[in-house]
Every structure is written in structure tokens, then in C-alpha cells.
Amino acid sequence: MNLLLLEDADFVAADRAILRDRRLKHLHEVHQAASGDRLRVGRLNGLMGSGTLLRLDATEAELQLQFDQPPPAKLPLTLLLALPRPKMLKRILQTVAAMGVPRLVLLNSYRVEKSFWQTPFLEPAALREQLILGLEQARDTVLPEVLIEKRFKPFVEDRLPAIAAETLGLVGHPGDYPPCPRAVEQAVTLAIGPEGGWIPYEVDKLREAGLQPVQLGARILRVETAVPVLLARLF
């Protein structure tokens, strides 16, 4: 936790907040904080700044707050991801939030196991929890938007063309395709497939929606590695 992220419910005045949950525990156990300490803070979806610990005991921490700094810029990106297996999903949500992806679409694909859609990690509170961990790690305050699209075809036919319009549309896909471009200057719509890859029908549909296949070399990476690798190349 490199940023103490505060939500509306934490505030008892415009410049004062009280914490009682996992963040209190973290202040004690990891930061080994004490009254008078100054900490980096952020207001969820708002500014960042600093907080002074007025009081810290076993049940509560009270902070005096000052917000004066905008959060870091987001990447100009919509990321489409074939729904990963639940354990991987948690880490990927953190990575996506940490790296500054503003919009994530979790999409179905032929090779996504149906059971993955049943995971409790897709519930809004569970998604939010992982995204907040990523924001706290990277020092950002703005929650990414997450869209859940359980039907590939209607999303890709009806909604993706508008999302991809005026952007560089790319599909990460192994094969005889151009390499993924580096350090692009424009907004990007990027689709990353499931373990085993998109099936040819899906690649065709993504192409029709304006996304061109690009490859990353002979090595096949896990999705949780492919995401940071592709983002680091593109931006």
C-alpha cells in the first residue's frame, strides 16, 4: 500500500477521516505507524495529497488531510480481455489498475471455460476490492471502468466498432502477423485472448470490428504476463 486511499464514508469532515478496517491493520502491521506520522493519501476518484496521523490506537486511526495533487494520467486504452481463470483474474485486475488502464472489458471467448463466469470475483464489490489494491500499489485514485460481456458476438458486432473507432485497434495473437508496435502516439483498443488463444472465427470478428492481429514473438506468455508486456511496448 503505497497510497492510503480514502472513500467518502471515511470522512468525518472535509479535511479529516477515521479508519477502522484493513487499512488500520496495515498502518499498524506494515507501516508500524505512530501518531504524528505523515502519509501519502488519495481520495477515491479524486486528488492525492498527504495525511497526518492525529491518533492511532487498536480500533481507529484519525487523519488530518490535505489534497493538492492530481492522480497520474491514465493510458489512452480500452483493454478487452477474454475472461481469465478466477485466480489469475484477481492479479490481472490489480495489474490493470496499477498500470493505469481506464477501461477493461471482460469478454467471453470459445476457449473461456463456462465455469469461470460463476466466480464470486466478478461481483462488483470483489472487482472493486482488487482494483483498489492496484490503485494503492501504483498511487492512483481513479477506479477503472470494468464492463462484463458474457456474449462475444453481440458485443463485438454491435458495440466494439464504436469503441475502436478513431483508435489503433489491435489483437494480440500468435502467428504470422506484424510485431506489436512500440511507443504509439494514439489511443489504442487492444484485445488479448484466453489461454490457448482466440479461435479463427473470433479473430475474424475482431478484425471486422477494426482490430488488426499483432504478435509478440515465438514465446507464448501467460495472460498475466502478456498484459504488462503489451502495455509496456505500446506506451
Next chain:
Amino acid sequence: MNLLLLEDADFVAADRAILRDRRLKHLHEVHQAASGDRLRVGRLNGLMGSGTLLRLDATEAELQLQFDQPPPAKLPLTLLLALPRPKMLKRILQTVAAMGVPRLVLLNSYRVEKSFWQTPFLEPAALREQLILGLEQARDTVLPEVLIEKRFKPFVEDRLPAIAAETLGLVGHPGDYPPCPRAVEQAVTLAIGPEGGWIPYEVDKLREAGLQPVQLGARILRVETAVPVLLARLF
């Protein structure tokens, strides 16, 4: 497992192998393989090729093998990593092997918790197991070399200068430094710090050994994200 990796002990003839362990289980449960199937295979530290399943039952799989293809090239890189916490170490070892790092140095740092050095994941067989998972994922056969350096100063003073000589030496470190370069043409020696970063003394010592600090922007990434991000930028 995108490559079935065979070790010397698996061979019953120059072109024939028998499997009985986790790989047999994987053939049954994940690949749902059957006699006659052709699979991508590799010989540990050797060539890649294809294998035909002659026989597959509950206790054994027998393969007819043909090796005709070199493994993918490694990156021209020595990666120094402050020893990560054990859970993260496992994933990082897989990532390092999957991305083609030929040499990894696990190094002490002031901010590495002493208990991390006690983990059973540092034992040679445990290291090897994770590296092999990474090779199987990415389709490579050549095990990276892993050096374990529990003492920062003697390693950085006495051995690092020779490793870093004739390479582009870099330390990933947040701060007012040049951004990490992109798509470099030369060999690299790259040092990545622990959670919380190298301490100033360590940055000074790494500089003296020929490594220059570079930064990755305002966002603080977990080590397991910073590794693929830095490698994707550099190569």
C-alpha cells in the same frame, strides 16, 4: 504446458521416452490426449520437435520422438533481482524462464526480509521446478542459470563489475532519473529492487559497478509486474 519437456531420465531410446509423473497427469486431464496424438516436445537444454503418443494409459505414456528445431533465442540479459517474497518468487521464476532471461541473480538488499532467505523455494529442485514450468509455458528448453547471492556488498563490489562490463548497465529505481530506454541493441545488465526500493547506499554501489538508474514513471509497480514491463521495453 505448451511444450512437453523431456529430461534424460525419461528416455528409453534415442527417439523414445516414457512418462509417469505430473506430465502424464497433464496429458490425461488437460490435453485429454489419446494414442496417435502428436505433441510439441523439447529435450531439456536441447532441441525441440514433435512426439507421437504410441501408448497412453493410467500409469504410463510412451512417445516416439523427433527433434529438429532449435529453441527460441534468449535475451542478451543478466537480471539482478532483490530476493522477492517466496510467493512472488515462484511466479517470477516462471516469468523469467518464459521471457527468455538466460541468467538471474537473486540478491540481498537492506529491504529484503531476512526470513525470505529461509524459504524452501530457494532449494535447487524447487527453483528448477518453477523454471521448467516457465519453459513449458513459453516453449523453450534451456534452463536459465540462477545465482543466489546472500551478501550484497561482496557480490556488487567483486563480481558485478565483470558481469556488467561491455553491457548497458541499468538499475530500475523511482526518482528523477532518465526513463528506461526502449528497444536497445546491446546486451543489458538490469537490477530491480525489492518492494520499497533499493536504499541510497545500494544505488551508489550499483552505480560504482557500472549500472545507471532509470525510472518507469510515477506509478509504482509490484516486482512481478516491473519485470515483464522492463524486459518488454528493453527488448
